Amino acid sequence: MSDVLVVSEHRRGELRDVSYEAITAGRELADARGGDLRVAAIGGDVDGFAEDLNREGVDAVHAVANGEEFDHNVYQSAVGALLERTDAGTVVIPNSVNGLDYAPAVAEEHDLPLVTDAIGFEYDDGLTVTREMYGSKVETTVDVDGDRFVLTVRGGEWAPAEGVGDATVESVEVDHPESGARVTGFEEVAGGDVDISEADVLVSVGRGIEEEENLELVEELADALGATLSASRPIVDNGWLPKNRQVGQSGKVVTPDVYIAIGISGAVQHVAGMKGSDTIVAINTDPNAPIFDIADYGVVGDLFDVVPELIDEFA
Ligand code: FAD
16 A cells, blocks of 8 residues: 555646646655555546656556546546555645545545645655645645545646656556536636646736736737746736736746746745746845745846846847
């Protein structure tokens, strides 16, 4: 029962980055427990997914070819079958809308403790999970009784697993109950063409932009850099950009190569969503703005002076 089972996640034909991040978290746990790391690909293009999930450190990939899109019942049954048929005692699931849909059901069905939204953990005889509370204002630890559990891991907290592994790939047949729900199609929300969590470069705008009309300036910079536009919550609350552009605790977790924060103070709820970015650049008039504490490069200056200069440089 020392093996760890990571459940991957895909959407509309593509594996999500958090799948590879969960593999890294799963590998850490498997090493600490002296077990193997197993990864499940459930539904959709399982053969293609299985190939992509065969990253360094993965010992086995289980391909469950049931259904195209996410289905709560299929995921619950598939995880249950893999817990019964393998030596996996612990399940690692992305802390996403999908993950949170079936993780509690798996925990309940198999009488396992569930800890959600882990941002870190230590395993030394038992598991101690680090989570955030009170709107990301404090970090807390949770000790888990027993050595079998279900853990959901927050995106952007672990580096994605890389390299090509030499895992065995096994097709698994799973019987699952008739689903009460099925995906009949997708409807884009306004501006839903963009997934900021998958962007390599983000130009992110905050309240310092002052007026909706001024967004043109940061859009121009994003165009010049080939970047995607994202925002802090006040911009979304004002209705200036759609919700799917919001970075942060109540928005999306992003991990781009470059994150340029323009007129964003760096509140904990915002930082929770972007601190995993490789390189952070901040432009802010206030030298004491908390965003500078996590920025790799900072410009203390007025965005209305600095951004036009950057556009001239890169356009
Ligand atoms: P402000 O904090 O007002 O900062 C504006 C910054 O612009 C300031 O630092 C100022 O110095 C600078 N500035 C002003 N003029 C200029 C200029 N001309 N040039 C350069 N700089 C200038 N926030 C999020 O972003 N995402 C979330 O998901 C989120 N979730 C939340 C969840 C909860 C439960 C709560 C309570 C809050 C949440 N918030 C979230 C809100 C968060 O607490 C902050 O209020 C918000 O992040 C502030 O956004 P901001 O940095 O754009 O604005």
